[in-house]
Amino acid sequence: MSVMETTTSRFGDMPGDAGPPVIGYTKQFVDGTLTTSRDRFERDGPVTWLKAMGRSWVMAMGPDACGEVLQNRDRAFDSGPGWGLLIGRFFRRGLMLLDGAEHHSHRRLMQEAFTSHRLAGYLEPLNETVTAGLAAWPRDGALDFYPTVKQLTLDVATRTFMGEQTGVEADRLNRAFVDCVRAGTAFVRFPVPGLRWSRGLHGRAVLEDYLRPRIARKRAGDGTDLFSALCHTEVEGERFTDADVLNHMIFLLMAAHDTSTITLTTMAYHLAKHPEWQDRARAESEALGTDAVAYDDLERLEVLDQVMKESLRLVVPVPGLSRYTSKDTTLQGYPVPAGTYIATNLYSVHRYHEWWPDPDRFDPGRFSPQRREDKVHRYAFMPFGNGVHKCIGMYFGGMEIKAVMHQLLLKYRLEVPDGYTMPLDWTSLPRPSDRLPLTLHRL
Template sequence: MAFLLHDPRHLGPRGMPGDAGLPLIGYTWQFANGSLMASRERYDRYGPVSWTRALGKTFVTVNGPDACGEVFANRDRAYASGPGWSVLIGPFFHGGLMLLDFDEHHRHRRIMQDAFTAERLAGYLGPLNETVIQGLRQWPRVGPLDFHPRIKQLTLDVATRSFMGAPLGPEADRLNVAFNDSVLAATAAVRFPVPGLRWAKGLTGRKVLEQFLRPQLPAKRATEGPDLFSALCHATDPDGARFTDDEVVSHMIFLLMAAHDTSTTTLTTLAYYLAKHPEWQERCRAESHALGTDVLTYADLDRLPSLDLCLKEAMRIVTPVPGVMRYTVRETTLLGHRIPADTYVSLHLWNLHHLHEYWPDPDRFDPERFAEPRREDKQHRSLYLPFGHGVHKCIGMYFGQMEVKAIMHQLLLRSRWSVPRDYEMPLDLRSLPRPKDGLPVRFAML
């Protein structure tokens, strides 16, 4: 258990409020089950900047728009994303854009931008729509349905078809398990490979994903296709630089995970609240019918205002990535507090999106808070950050929103779903949020 121990004499940064938690383990349990990231308690007790202990390490926790905005702005280049995230997901998603910094990050992002232009996104939409049509045909026409596992399979199919140019086929189940295990390993309390535990499963998951992708590289290099895998193999920056094979594989693993896991969380939350609030479901359905098309085109994405409001509110209430990690590469100050070099910094975005000072009745589903003239999200430039901010703002943000709208458009046109009036979706906050019960709904094709 040495990896969980902390010296009881240890204090956080001088003058900064905080506490070390329980003897020996600190807040490791709260970190592992997600409650540390989602709780407002530390903010109420210590304010926007405080320190704590978990996983045998000292963390500075950052809450509120002023503190989060300053870290994301990173004006003195003191905060690094790579070593911050590496403590959680480094062995499983190393080489992904989120784990790169400064000049290296800039080089990779410049090349990768070529795969996320408006023209490329429009090209991904055709296969995406076809995959959704095929996937929904496999859903039962009427009866009870566990929404989360169904939509997770669909988003994985969408990601692999759009990003790789072909459906997974018999590999689908094995790769889904590999992604799940790699993501869950981020909050493992035992952080070395004990067989059967989260960390070991995550390492195995990474190997499975590499073994699936690497043999396909020669074919993708040989012919330029419309899929993301091919785009990464052929993308160049203005100076003609390209990705190596290892870089392509690492970026594909990270993007495939992000594209289907965060979209699954958003679609599940959106489906839950539209079931709880049928008046909003009918409002969104009417707008989809008014478009007069079974599938969205790229030009249609901004023509569903009610769905857009509901999407924003769903991502506020259940933030797909509840927190963001950074690591100080030099000493810096944050809202007057000194933070030494080599310190882990944890930004609590879930809490940011539930501060009642800015969001009245923050746990209530109220899409109109994003409509004119209310625009509660505009009270502070760093108040609503579901995709992060600054140089590490999610590069797949527009693809993700396109995917969610395209899938929900077809669901609204083809089906209606509901939950019992007194049902409340129980959330598992380990790693990325998901319903503990799979979100059972009463489902009927129209």
């Protein structure tokens, strides 16, 4: 019996195909074109099967199918083993890789580090780090925005989350995070020196060596940073072990600076390309009358909020979420047997033409009070996921992005050449393949 026949029998009459012999759609899975292509959605509909990475996958596309997986009302779609296949060796036992009662317990403890009171306390060191970082940028001229802002967000994460600055170790830590993330889509998944998987394992070791010696000091101290909060938080007698703190810190530091970097990069590109929106956002920041935002100022940056949400829609920082079926279930009426990997495609949700008119156009007004296109369907807009695994740091991320953009817009005008389009590399997480060259003009 052929591979196609065997796989088809597992999924009943679900549309799909195995792709090229042996490798299936692995290349497209690795380079991100499987995520960003709309051909499969238009041809097969919201649920389809395929072969990639030597395994059968079911891909959920569009708001209804993705919402059904992420809401997980049948408790059949597990996050841990879904992500474990891809990044488990590098971000093991991070919150995203836990399920059930264990996930609930860890999330309840971690939530204490993300209360509104804690967030307000993080804002002062965050603002100070942004001010110092921007002071080192050129007054005028060319700037490769993506690597520069990535360094800034790593500095923000380490200062805010750890209460310290990385200094000379910054480049080594940044490389370690990049290698861990990109190893998730490695084709060769054993440690061949020089290849992605091996670099990811080395990156994980670098991060452990950096963080582990600091745990005892954080437990003994009375710091207000997130690292200290994880070391001291106790709910109904439960506390994190040292191993828990280490795993959660590695995952949070990665998630905090990578996703913020992607969103800030997308916002800077669109604001440079659409100066009318840049002028509106700058005027709003100027009206606050302060060089650095206070916590109560954040909700007043309405234009910047619309630009941020539209940027998240167009380039969702984590465009696909992985799950694994722990039991036989169904998805949009199709049978899905236990032991199936699920690829939940958020890119397709945010480009779904039935809910988003002219979906490829940058139009922050979609999120204005008069339009609110994100409310036409309960799952039309999910940049932070949905269900019990919805991103725990979403409010911190929004705060950081607005704080950075507020200071940036007060200091600089951003420009790109006429006709320029940012080329995106969707391998692992999206990033500009040309590092996004901007021209800065000091105001």
